[in-house]
Amino acid sequence: MLQPYASPLERAGHYALRTVVALTLLFLVLPILVIVPLSFNADSFLMYPMSGLSLRWYEEIFASPAWRQALMNSIIVSPLATVLAMVLGTLAAIGLVRTDFPGKALLTAVLISPMVVPVVIVGVAMYIFFAPLGLTGSYTGLVIAHAVLGVPFVITTVAATLQGFDFNLVRAAGSLGAGPLTTFFRVTLPQVAPGVIAGGLFAFATSFDEVVVTLFLASPEQATLPRQMFAGIRENISPAIAAVATILIILSTLMLLVLEALRRRNERLRGIKPT
Numbered sequence: 323m324l325q326p327y328a329s330p331l332e333r334a335g336h337y338a339l340r341t342v343v344a345l346t347l348l349f350l351v352l353p354i355l356v357i358v359p360l361s362f363n364a365d366s367f368l369m370y371p372m373s374g375l376s377l378r379w380y381e382e383i384f385a386s387p388a389w390r391q392a393l394m395n396s397i398i399v400s401p402l403a404t405v406l407a408m409v410l411g412t413l414a415a416i417g418l419v420r421t422d423f424p425g426k427a428l429l430t431a432v433l434i435s436p437m438v439v440p441v442v443i444v445g446v447a448m449y450i451f452f453a454p455l456g457l458t459g460s461y462t463g464l465v466i467a468h469a470v471l472g473v474p475f476v477i478t479t480v481a482a483t484l485q486g487f488d489f490n491l492v493r494a495a496g497s498l499g500a501g502p503l504t505t506f507f508r509v510t511l512p513q514v515a516p517g518v519i520a521g522g523l524f525a526f527a528t529s530f531d532e533v534v535v536t537l538f539l540a541s542p543e544q545a546t547l548p549r550q551m552f553a554g555i556r557e558n559i560s561p562a563i564a565a566v567a568t569i570l571i572i573l574s575t576l577m578l579l580v581l582e583a584l585r586r587r588n589e590r591l592r593g594i595k596p597t
Contacts, residue, residue: 354571361564368559379565389562391543392550399461399546400529403468407525410469411476412518416510418477419484430477437474444471445538452539459541467535472525476518483517516584523577531570 364374383389418430436444448467449458457463487510495505511518533548540549547566554563 357564358568358571360561361568363561363564366561368561368564379561382560382562383565383569386562388545389547389550389566392545392547395540395544396530396547399464399468399544400526402465403472403529404522404526406465406469407472407476407529408518408522411473411521411525412480412511412514414473415477415480415484415517416514419481419487420489433477434474436471437478441471441532441534445535448535449538458539459544461544463539464536464544464546467539468529468532469525471532471535472521472528475524475528476521479517479521479524480514481517483514487513516587520581520584523581527574527577530573 359372360368360370361379362375362377363369363372364376364378365372383393414433418426418433448470452458452463452467455463457466491509491513492505495509500508530546531548532546533552536544536546536549537552540546545553547570551563551566554560
């Protein structure tokens with residue numbers, strides 16, 4: 323915040339920084355915002371100026387068997403992968419935070435590696451590993467693969483939440499006769515729930531937007547929405563792609579709003595003044 327007694331040079335630097343930040347944000351967001359009006363284009367081409375407005379491309383998405391099947395596949399795969407990632411990521415984060423053992427840093431690096439390793443390499447590795455097991459071209463393999471991509475986000479957010487967790491509460495629950503499952507669901511989980519939910523949202527967004535790993539593992543009948551978009555762009559660029567992109571933009575925005583609401587709620591619970 324600019325102080326009332328700031329010098330002219332400090333004021334100039336303050337407003338210059340704000341201007342640069344605003345222009346940078348505009349540069350990043352403008353290409354996304356340009357897509358939204360094109361989804362209502364009455365023409366059959368992605369171009370400006372538009373001759374008129376129409377909902378025909380949204381109607382085409384829900385009327386086309388290919389788009390409906392792709393949407394259904396995404397609705398099936400992404401929630402299942404998210405739940406699996408939340409379970410595995412939460413347990414892994416608790417184990418990594420509570421215990422100290424040789425090779426812990428290496429194991430942590432391996433668990434979060436899908437977040438940093440190029441997704442093409444991950445896709446090739448999963449195909450080589452899943453093919454002998456008969457998991458390629460199956461929903462089971464696709465769900466497991468998407469869950470693996472989402473686990474690092476859950477581990478990161480839950481581990482961050484656990485940094486302020488008092489594990490003496492767990493010991494106290496055990497001394498009062500609570501079993502491990504009761505302690506987890508009644509003591510640990512309520513405390514780390516914001517991190518679990520935040521990681522789950524990131525995992526869901528990663529799964530719902532994943533295309534490269536899906537190209538390696540899924541059969542044509544299991545094409546998800548991003549893969550169908552990729553095929554549409556490769557074969558014929560249609561405004562229906564812009565309509566699907568608009569729906570994904572709205573979905574991503576809603577998830578970011580939920581994350582912000584969770585962050586503010588967590589700050590209120592911790593007694594921190596929201597920023």
